[in-house]
Each structure stands twice: as structure tokens, then as C-alpha cells.
Amino acid sequence: MKRRMISGLALVLMFAGLVLSAEEVNPLLIKVKPAKLTPLKKEALAWVDTALPELTKLNDEIWHAAEVAMEEYLSAEALASYVERAGFKVERGVAGLPTAFVGIYGSGQPMIGFLAEYDALPGLSQEAKTAKNPVKEGAPGHGCGHNIFGVASVASVVAVKDAMARHNIPGTLKVFGCPAEETVEGKVFMARAGVFDGLSLCIQWHPSSENGVSLESSNALNQFEVEFFGQTAHAAGDPWHGRSALDGIELTDIGLNFLREHLQPTARLHYVILEGGGAPNVVPDHARAWYYVRDIDRESVEKDYERVLKVIDGAARMTETTYKIHFKSGVHETLANRAGGEVVYANLLLVGAPVFIEEEQAFAKEIQKNLGLEQKGLSTKVEPFSLPEKSWGSGSTDVAEVSWLTPTTSLGVAFTPQGTPGHHWSAVACAGTSIAHKCLAVAAKVMAASCLDFLARPEVISKMREEWTARKKGREYKSPLPADLQPRVLPRKEGER
Ligand SMILES: [Zn+2]
Numbered sequence: 259m260k261r262r263m264i265s266g267l268a269l270v271l272m273f274a275g276l277v278l279s280a281e282e283v284n285p286l287l288i289k290v291k292p293a294k295l296t297p298l299k300k301e302a303l304a305w306v307d308t309a310l311p312e313l314t315k316l317n318d319e320i321w322h323a324a325e326v327a328m329e330e331y332l333s334a335e336a337l338a339s340y341v342e343r344a345g346f347k348v349e350r351g352v353a354g355l356p357t358a359f360v361g362i363y364g365s366g367q368p369m370i371g372f373l374a375e376y377d378a379l380p381g382l383s384q385e386a387k388t389a390k391n392p393v394k395e396g397a398p399g400h401g402c403g404h405n406i407f408g409v410a411s412v413a414s415v416v417a418v419k420d421a422m423a424r425h426n427i428p429g430t431l432k433v434f435g436c437p438a439e440e441t442v443e444g445k446v447f448m449a450r451a452g453v454f455d456g457l458s459l460c461i462q463w464h465p466s467s468e469n470g471v472s473l474e475s476s477n478a479l480n481q482f483e484v485e486f487f488g489q490t491a492h493a494a495g496d497p498w499h500g501r502s503a504l505d506g507i508e509l510t511d512i513g514l515n516f517l518r519e520h521l522q523p524t525a526r527l528h529y530v531i532l533e534g535g536g537a538p539n540v541v542p543d544h545a546r547a548w549y550y551v552r553d554i555d556r557e558s559v560e561k562d563y564e565r566v567l568k569v570i571d572g573a574a575r576m577t578e579t580t581y582k583i584h585f586k587s588g589v590h591e592t593l594a595n596r597a598g599g600e601v602v603y604a605n606l607l608l609v610g611a612p613v614f615i616e617e618e619q620a621f622a623k624e625i626q627k628n629l630g631l632e633q634k635g636l637s638t639k640v641e642p643f644s645l646p647e648k649s650w651g652s653g654s655t656d657v658a659e660v661s662w663l664t665p666t667t668s669l670g671v672a673f674t675p676q677g678t679p680g681h682h683w684s685a686v687a688c689a690g691t692s693i694a695h696k697c698l699a700v701a702a703k704v705m706a707a708s709c710l711d712f713l714a715r716p717e718v719i720s721k722m723r724e725e726w727t728a729r730k731k732g733r734e735y736k737s738p739l740p741a742d743l744q745p746r747v748l749p750r751k752e753g754e755r
Contacts, residue, residue, distance in 0.1 A: 286644040290600050292607035293711060298425065302417040302706040303609070306699055313413050313702070314695040316340060320405035321690045324378040324398045327438035328748045330357040333376040333405070334435050337412050341433055344416040345423070353451035355745050358444060359435035360453060361412075363419045368458035368719055369430040370418075370709055373660065374411035375404045375439045384683040386690035388624035392683075399686035402440065403465030403673055403697075406689055410463065410671075410698040414705035421710060429713055432457065436656070442479060443587045445656035447745045449663060450737040457664035458719050459598060461709055462657055463701050465689070466670030467678065469611040470641030471603040473594040473668075477526065477552040478559040479654035480588040480738065484510065484570055488579040490543035500541030504534045505577040507545045513569035514549075525562050526552040526652075548586075552654055556590045556738065588738025592658040593729045594646075597721040598667035598712075603643040605707040611638050612672060612696040621691065622675035625684045636693065637672040662735040665722040669704055673697035 293299075306313075316336060323332040334350075334357040342348045346361035382399030383392040392399075400406075415433040422429065434453065438444040448454065486507055491500030514527050521527075529549045535542025551566055553559045567583070574581045614622075614636050623633040660666050673694050678684045688694060712719055 284642070284644060286647065288596070288600065288643045288645065290603045290607065290643050293601070293604035293707065295608060296710065296714075298421050298710050299707045301424070302421050302710060303703050305417040305420050306413055306702045306706065309413060309416070310695070310699055313409055313698060317405055317409045317694055317698055318690060320376055320408060321400050321694075324383065324400055325376075326380050326398045327377045327441040327443065328355070328357060328746060329751065330376050330437050331750045333357075333408065334359060334437060337374055337376060337408050337435055341412050341416060344419060346419070346433065352453050353448045353745070354747070355437055355444060355447055356747060356750075357435070357437040358448060361415070361433040361435070362430065364422060364428070364430045366428050366430060368713065368716065369432060369456055370712060371454065371457045371460035371660070371664065372411045372415045372431070372433045372705065373436055373445075373460060373462045373657065374408040374433060375436050376408035377404055377438055377440050379440055379681055382681070382683055382686050384686035386687050388621055388687065389628050390683050399683065400689045401681045401683070401685045403685060403689045403694065404439065406465045406673060406694045406698045406701070407463070408435075410701035410705070413698065413702035414461070414709065417702060417706040418709045418713075422713070427713055439656055441587070442481065442589055442654055442656050443745065445659045446587050446589060446737070446739060449659040449735070450739055454660050454663045459712060459722055460660050460664050460666040461602075461705050462660070462666055463669035463671065463705060465673045465694075465697055465701070467672055467674040467676050468637050468641050468670055469606065469639065469672050469700075470670050471599045471606060471643055471668060472646070472670065473596055473599055474646040474648075475594055476592040476658055477554065477652065477654045478556045478589060478591045478658070480551045480559050480563045481549065481586045483532070483546060483548050483584040483586060485582045485584065486545045486574065486579050487581065488541065488543045488577065491541045493539045493541050497541060501543075501578045502541050503545035503579055504542045506573050506579040506581060507531055507534065507547045509573035509576055510547070510570050513573060514566065517565060517569055521562055521565070522553065522558060524554040524558065526550070527566070554591060559588070585740055585743060589654050589656050590658045590662050590735075590738070592655065593661040593666070593726060595661075595665040595667060595722050595725055597718060597725050598665050599643070601711050601718060602667045602669050602704065602708045605704045605711065606640055606669065608707060609700055609703045611640050612636075612700045614638060614693065614696060618691070618693050618696070621693065622688070625678060625687065626675050629678060629684065631675075631677045634676045637676055659735070662730070665726040667708065669701060671697045671701040671704070
């Protein structure tokens with residue numbers, strides 16, 4: 259409504275001879291000038307360019323490995339040993355997660371964190387080609403570009419370390435190897451174990467279809483499985499002796515679909531049935547389903563979750579079955595940080611969006627053509643920096659946990675053709691090409707340059723921390739995980755190093 263009134267005003271001003279661009283009348287827009295190219299930044303950017311051949315090799319190695327959540331043994335080790343060789347002290351297997359690590363360099367304050375992710379998605383195996391073509395049918399693939407994510411993060415932290423070492427700059431750098439983001443687990447367990455404690459701030463990014471810095475939040479979440487236990491019987495011969503576990507699941511789902519009407523409009527419930535019996539002529543004595551409860555903030559999720567539990571209990575009473583809840587994980591909503599975002603955005607303007615050559619744009623357009631989308635290619639512009647129109651996002655991320663423990667910045671750099679879906683074979687294809695290499699170079703440079711600004715300007719860190727304290731509104735971080743919940747540790751697969 260407000261926006262419409264303002265665009266009406268712009269129209270009047272245009273008639274009055276004053277032509278205002280759309281950007282000038284957007285009340286949410288934040289004006290940021292490009293950051294200065296200091297001699298230190300020049301060195302860090304040059305370091306990334308020099309290291310690029312090795313970085314692209316690492317990117318492709320993790321892309322080929324395509325390991326899913328909690329199985330990222332090769333990917334985590336490739337990144338951990340990379341920072342170790344660069345002079346970081348590495349602690350492996352933190353928080354009871356075999357594929358998590360922390361690399362530490364330097365000492366004293368400020369203490370700046372970098373997040374690296376590297377898990378792939380199941381079933382998305384894909385060649386670096388413009389049409390759907392799995393490397394191996396049903397195998398995992400990097401449909402969220404986490405191979406680029408991990409490599410750009412370690413590259414940026416090593417670039418900063420290099421400048422710090424050469425110029426005797428005090429401070430501590432910590433790079434966090436974070437497994438299992440796709441299952442929203444890794445950072446939740448790491449946060450509970452205190453792995454992120456003591457940071458002055460944290461720098462984070464994600465591969466995207468756009469180049470920009472977002473101040474949007476994300477939804478808080480609880481995810482859990484429910485197992486129902488009944489009594490088996492011949493479905494035709496003596497069904498009265500049977501108590502169907504599947505009925506328990508179905509009545510839960512019916513109850514939840516009725517519950518939706520009486521939840522806040524911000525609530526989101528989704529589920530899949532994982533196991534519902536073996537044959538129609540056998541009353542299933544065992545059934546299993548997986549649920550997500552999301553909402554605008556942690557408090558709302560906890561309230562919704564209590565009501566969901568009542569529905570499950572009711573379904574068990576109706577069907578004379580029993581049930582067991584297996585809590586998988588939960589996250590908070592993300593706390594954005596405008597003061598930090600301004601620094602990252604200024605450095606994105608300084609570095610600029612990736613410059614793609616004609617072949618790369620042709621590759622992207624061919625994908626768009628094959629998907630029936632407009633052939634706009636890859637984005638080469640930097641999006642405007644603005645306050646979000648709404649204060650929550652549709653998805654959930656475990657980065658949120660870090661944002662409650664320290665001010666956390668964000669950044670998106672383009673690697674997927676505009677308009678293509680996320681978690682899709684087309685993203686896997688691009689993540690294994692030179693498009694990804696360009697994306698990672700830009701991300702590494704922007705984060706390194708931003709970190710050098712944070713190190714040189716303690717007043718910005720103070721401002722970020724003041725904003726962070728205000729956004730928490732007196733609420734302190736409390737892990738969403740039950741105290742006795744342990745991470746699910748998956749063994750290293752045979753034949754792996
Ligand atoms: Zn992702």
C-alpha cells in the first residue's frame with residue numbers, strides 16, 4: 259500500500275519535470291558507496307587470483323565427491339587439510355561430528371569467523387551438461403552449490419591470513435567446517451557444543467542466482483519423525499484384531515491439516531510418510547513419518563509444536579496405537595545485521611559481479627531453453643541493497659544459530675541461470691563448470707576484503723554488536739535440541755581415505 263502511494267508520488271514528480279528513478283523512490287533502499295581499494299585488499303584480491311588454479315581443483319574435487327549430510331568425509335578433509343597447509347591449526351571432529359572441523363589462525367581480538375558448508379543433496383547426480391543427465395542414477399549431487407560455498411570460504415580466510423601475517427595485524431581467524439546444512443543439523447550441534455562462542459562477528463555467504471546482500475530472516479523450524487506401533491492382523495480375515503500404525507499417521511496428518519486453519523498465517527507444516535506398511539492385505543503394525551513445523555520465530559515454532567504433539571497423541575488414542583517421537587533438529591530464525599551487511603555490500607560493489615564469457619552465458623541460456631524458461635542467462639549485475647519487505651524468509655537454515663551467537667553477515671554470488679529452480683540438476687551442472695569458479699573467486703574476494711575492513715575498523719564491529727544486541731530483544735540463545743540428543747554419526751564408507 260505504502261509503495262503504491264509512493265509510486266503515485268513519483269508519477270506526480272515526473273509530470274512536474276523531476277524525473278526520479280525507481281531506486282530513488284524505493285523507501286527500503288539503503289545507499290552504500292563502493293568500498294575503498296586499500297593496499298591490503300589489493301594484496302588479498304591478488305592472492306585469490308594467484309590461488310585460483312588450486313581453488314578450482316578443490317571445487318571440482320568436492321563437486322565430484324558429492325557427499326550428503328554427515329557423510330562428507332572426503333570434502334571435509336580436503337578443506338581442513340587445505341587450511342592446515344596454509345598455516346591454520348585444525349581441530350577435526352568437533353561437537354561429536356566426524357565431518358566438522360575448526361581452523362584457527364592468530365590470537366587476540368577481534369575474533370572473526372567464516373562458515374564453510376560442503377554437503378550435497380541426495381538423488382541429484384548430474385553431469386556438467388545443459389540437459390538432465392545423471393553421472394549415476396539416484397546418486398547425490400551439489401544442487402545447492404555447497405562445493406563452491408566451502409571452497410570460497412576457505413579461500414577468503416586464507417587470503418586474509420596471508421595479509422595479516424605479512425603486515426603483523428592482530429586478531430584471530432576461525433574457519434568452521436560445517437557439515438549437514440541440508441538436513442539443518444551441523445551448526446545446531448556445533449552451536450550447542452559452544453564451537454561458535456567468543457566470536458566478534460561471523461562472515462557467511464551462499465551461492466545464488468543473484469549478486470547481492472540480503473537482510474531477510476529465515477523461518478525457525480522443528481523437524482522430527484514419528485513412529486507408530488500397532489498390531490498386525492490379516493486385513494480381510496481378522497481385521498478386528500489389528501491396530502493400524504498407518505492409521506495413526508494418516509489421522510495425524512488429517513488432524514494437522516485441520517490444525518492449519520487455527521495457526522498463525524506464518525506457520526508452515528509439511529510432512530512425508532517414510533514407511534506405511536508392506537501390503538494392503540496386512541494391517542501395518544509399524545509406520546513412520548517425517549514432519550517440519552516452521553514459523554516466523556522460535557517462540558512461535560515452540561507453540562505450534564506443542565499443538566502438533568497433541569494431534570499426534572489424539573491420533574494414537576483413536577487408533578489404539580502407541581507412538582514415539584524422534585526429534586531430529588530445530589533452528590531459530592536468522593538475525594540479519596545491517597551494519598555488517600553495509601560493509602559486505604560496499605565490498606561487493608568494489609569487487610563487482612562475476613564477468614561471464616560468451617560460452618558460459620550460452621551454457622546458462624541452453625539450460626533455460628531446456629527448462630522452458632526465458633533465456634536471460636546468468637546475472638552479471640549487483641542487486642540493490644535494501645531492507646526486506648517482510649521480516650522472515652520461507653526456508654530455514656542452521657546459519658540462524660550462528661546469527662544468535664554473534665553478528666553474522668550474508669552475501670549471495672550468482673552461479674545458477676536466472677529463474678532456474680533451487681536444489682535442481684541445473685544447479686549441479688553449473689556448480690561443476692567455470693561458472694562456479696568465477697562465482698567462488700568473487701565470493702572469496704568480497705569476503706576477504708570485508709574482513710580486512712572489519713579488522714581495520716573496530717567501530718564497525720561495535721556497531722554490528724549493538725545492532726545484534728538490539729535485535730535479540732533480551733532473548734539469549736537456547737539450543738532447540740533436547741539435552742540428550744546426540745548427532746547421528748554415519749560411518750566412513752568403505753574404500754574412503
Ligand atoms: Zn545451501
